[in-house]
Amino acid sequence: MLLKAVLAVFAILAAVIVYFAAATEVFDMTSFPVYQKSDHYDPETRRFYDAVPMRSPGGTGAKLLRMVFDEKAFHPEKPLPTVRPDFKSFMAQGDSFRYMWLGHSTVLMNLGGTFLMTDPVFSDCVSPIPIMMHRFQKPAASMDEIPLPDAILISHDHYDHLDRKAVMYFAAKGVKFVTPLGVGERLRKWGVPEGSITELDWDGKAGIGGVSVTLVPARHASGRGLFDADRTLWTGYVAEKGGRAVYYSGDTSWGDHLEGIPRKFSGVTFDAAFIENGQYDESWPDYHMFPEETAKAASFFAPARFIPIHWGAYPLAVHTWNDSVKRSVSAAEKLGVKPLVPKIGEIFDSSAEPDRWYE
Numbered sequence: 001m002l003l004k005a006v007l008a009v010f011a012i013l014a015a016v017i018v019y020f021a022a023a024t025e026v027f028d029m030t031s032f033p034v035y036q037k038s039d040h041y042d043p044e045t046r047r048f049y050d051a052v053p054m055r056s057p058g059g060t061g062a063k064l065l066r067m068v069f070d071e072k073a074f075h076p077e078k079p080l081p082t083v084r085p086d087f088k089s090f091m092a093q094g095d096s097f098r099y100m101w102l103g104h105s106t107v108l109m110n111l112g113g114t115f116l117m118t119d120p121v122f123s124d125c126v127s128p129i130p131i132m133m134h135r136f137q138k139p140a141a142s143m144d145e146i147p148l149p150d151a152i153l154i155s156h157d158h159y160d161h162l163d164r165k166a167v168m169y170f171a172a173k174g175v176k177f178v179t180p181l182g183v184g185e186r187l188r189k190w191g192v193p194e195g196s197i198t199e200l201d202w203d204g205k206a207g208i209g210g211v212s213v214t215l216v217p218a219r220h221a222s223g224r225g226l227f228d229a230d231r232t233l234w235t236g237y238v239a240e241k242g243g244r245a246v247y248y249s250g251d252t253s254w255g256d257h258l259e260g261i262p263r264k265f266s267g268v269t270f271d272a273a274f275i276e277n278g279q280y281d282e283s284w285p286d287y288h289m290f291p292e293e294t295a296k297a298a299s300f301f302a303p304a305r306f307i308p309i310h311w312g313a314y315p316l317a318v319h320t321w322n323d324s325v326k327r328s329v330s331a332a333e334k335l336g337v338k339p340l341v342p343k344i345g346e347i348f349d350s351s352a353e354p355d356r357w358y359e
């Protein structure tokens with residue numbers, strides 16, 4: 001234990017040095033534009049904010065220590081069952097909506113021939129200081145096996161959603177990105193071409209193929225370092241085609257905005273709602289929803305299927321790997337919402353029947 005503690009201290013020091021040496025993205029935040037027109041941005045502090053301010057995390061010390069020294073307690077005992085992705089079938093043309101979950105918040109959607117991917121993250125670790133938050137589940141496919149999407153939707157800049165390597169890989173192939181305010185600026189500073197980025201505020205819309213993509217509110221936070229908290233915006237997405245839509249929550253805690261989102265899409269039916277579920281804790285109650293809140297949020301969309309995401313790859317909290325999904329599935333069923341928990345890599349649509357493989 002002592003040796004582990006000493007090693008951890010050294011690892012933290014080394015990581016901090018490397019981090020400060022490498023993280024120019026942290027220090028040039030004042031070179032970001034001032035987003036005068038956004039009504040959830042303070043031009044004085046140059047930070048975005050939530051309508052209902054988040055409570056600061058409290059009592060996190062002991063939990064973070066457990067996540068460093070007892071990380072395995074939050075991993076599954078053996079690898080999760082995965083399906084080798086059949087991209088040929090996934091990419092087949094047609095009017096249907098088809099999906100594939102690659103773990104955590106990386107979702108592939110073929111919406112009647114338009115291929116979207118959310119928050120592609122393939123890293124072995126999603127902590128800025130690499131002493132915790134290690135991937136316990138290998139990605140079902142490597143980046144170069146994935147057909148090139150028509151667009152990648154980025155929800156916010158936390159490491160478990162914005163993987164610089166993945167961004168640069170797909171950017172080099174000419175893939176387009178849709179981002180909330182500030183995240184596009186980050187991408188430009190990394191070298192993603194201007195013409196590949198559509199950077200929008202909430203309610204902003206982008207047309208991708210025949211699909212209309214709208215940024216919708218979330219209650220969360222952002223930042224990749226010590227000094228860049230909330231300099232960039234966080235968002236969810238609704239992708240709609242021909243009266244059928246998909247909701248992707250990004251990261252969000254509970255709030256009135258959740259009930260408000262589907263109201264903005266009257267006359268639209270939600271084929272699928274991919275909603276964050278996992279990595280919650282009473283010490284950071286306003287960063288993520290508790291599973292029962294996730295289920296309630298799903299009910300607002302009345303989706304053909306509710307798919308819990310933000311779990312199944314990285315331990316970012318002190319609950320067991322399947323606690324969140326067991327709880328949200330049971331809560332959803334009580335609310336009359338049909339949950340679906342696909343295996344990682346599996347192709348599914350909204351007619352798929354639930355399989356309780358995670359129990």
Ligand SMILES: [Zn+2]
Pocket residue numbers: 156158161220221251
């Ligand atoms: Zn986040």
